[in-house]
Amino acid sequence: MEKKASPINRENAVISIRDLKKSFGSLHVLRGVDLNLYQGENLVVLGRSGTGKSVLIKIISGLLHPDSGEVNVLGLSVGSLSDRELLQLRLKVGFSFQNSALYDSMTVRENLEFPLVRNYRNLTRKEIDLAVEDVLDGVGLSQAINQMPSELSGGQRKRIGIARTLILRPEIMLYDEPTAGLDPITCIDINNLINEVQEKYNTSAIIITHDLTCAKMTGDRIMMLLDGRFERQGTFEQVFDTDDERVKTFYNYNFTD
Numbered sequence: 001m002e003k004k005a006s007p008i009n010r011e012n013a014v015i016s017i018r019d020l021k022k023s024f025g026s027l028h029v030l031r032g033v034d035l036n037l038y039q040g041e042n043l044v045v046l047g048r049s050g051t052g053k054s055v056l057i058k059i060i061s062g063l064l065h066p067d068s069g070e071v072n073v074l075g076l077s078v079g080s081l082s083d084r085e086l087l088q089l090r091l092k093v094g095f096s097f098q099n100s101a102l103y104d105s106m107t108v109r110e111n112l113e114f115p116l117v118r119n120y121r122n123l124t125r126k127e128i129d130l131a132v133e134d135v136l137d138g139v140g141l142s143q144a145i146n147q148m149p150s151e152l153s154g155g156q157r158k159r160i161g162i163a164r165t166l167i168l169r170p171e172i173m174l175y176d177e178p179t180a181g182l183d184p185i186t187c188i189d190i191n192n193l194i195n196e197v198q199e200k201y202n203t204s205a206i207i208i209t210h211d212l213t214c215a216k217m218t219g220d221r222i223m224m225l226l227d228g229r230f231e232r233q234g235t236f237e238q239v240f241d242t243d244d245e246r247v248k249t250f251y252n253y254n255f256t257d
C-alpha cells in the first residue's frame with residue numbers, strides 16, 4: 001500500500017505558491033497558502049469537504065483569480081499572463097476533472113482526438129491515430145477505442161478521462177478527487193494508474209482528495225488544508241502523527257485500512 005520512492009528533483013519547483021488568499025464574500029477559504037510542487041513529485045492535498053482544495057487547483061490553472069499572493073507555474077506568474085499565454089500554459093498543465101468530463105455522444109477515440117485536434121491543427125491522421133493508441137495503451141484500455149462512454153464502467157471512464165488529459169503530454173497533472181464515486185478495488189486501480197502515469201510520462205502532479213487510501217498510495221508528500229492553510233505536511237505517517245483533534249477526527253472518519 002505504501003508508495004515506492006520516485007526520482008524527484010527538489011531543486012526545481014514546477015509550481016510555487018506564496019501567501020495565497022481567496023475569499024468569497026465573507027467566506028475566507030484560502031488564508032495564506034504556501035506550496036511547492038517539485039519536478040517528478042506526486043503531491044497530495046488533503047482536506048475536508050469545502051476546505052478549498054478545488055479552489056486551489058482552479059487558481060493554479062488560471063480558472064479562478066486569487067485575491068492576493070503569488071502563483072508561479074513552470075516559471076510563469078499566472079496572474080500576469082495574457083489569455084493567449086494562459087492557454088499555452090494550460091497545454092502543459094493537465095486538469096483531470098472529478099466527473100471525467102467525457103462527451104457522451106462521442107466514441108472513446110473521438111473523445112481522445114478532440115483536445116489534440118483543437119490544439120494542434122497541423123497533425124496528420126496517422127499522428128492522431130498513433131497518439132490515441134499510445135495513450136489508450138498507457139491507461140490499459142486499448143480495447144475500448146470504439147466504445148461509447150455510456151458502455152464503460154465508472155473506473156474505465158475515469159481512465160479515459162485521464163487519457164484525454166494525457167494526450168496533450170502535460171508536464172503537470174492536476175487530479176481533482178480521482179477516486180470519488182468508485183468502489184474500493186477500482187480506487188486502488190486508479191491509484192496505481194496515477195503512479196504509472198508519474199513514472200511513464202514523467203509528470204509532476206497535485207492530487208486533490210479526501211480519500212486516505214489514495215493519499216497513502218499516490219503521495220510522495222502530503223499537505224493538509226486546515227482552516228485555510230497548510231498546517232501539516234510530510235509523509236502520510238508524519239501528517240497523522242499528531243494530537244491535533246482536527247487531524248485525528250479526519251483520520252478516524254476516513255481511514256478503514
Ligand SMILES: Nc1ncnc2c1ncn2[C@@H]1O[C@H](COP(=O)(O)OP(=O)(O)OP(=O)(O)O)[C@@H](O)[C@H]1O
Nearest residue numbers: 024027029047048049050051052053054055056210
Ligand atoms: N465560485 C465560487 N463562488 C462562491 N463560493 C465558492 C466558489 N467556489 C467555491 N466556493 C466555496 O468555497 C469553499 C471551498 O470550495 P471547494 O470546492 O474548493 O471545496 P473542496 O475542498 O474542493 O471540497 P470538496 O471536497 O467537497 O470538493 C466552499 O464553501 C464553496 O462553496
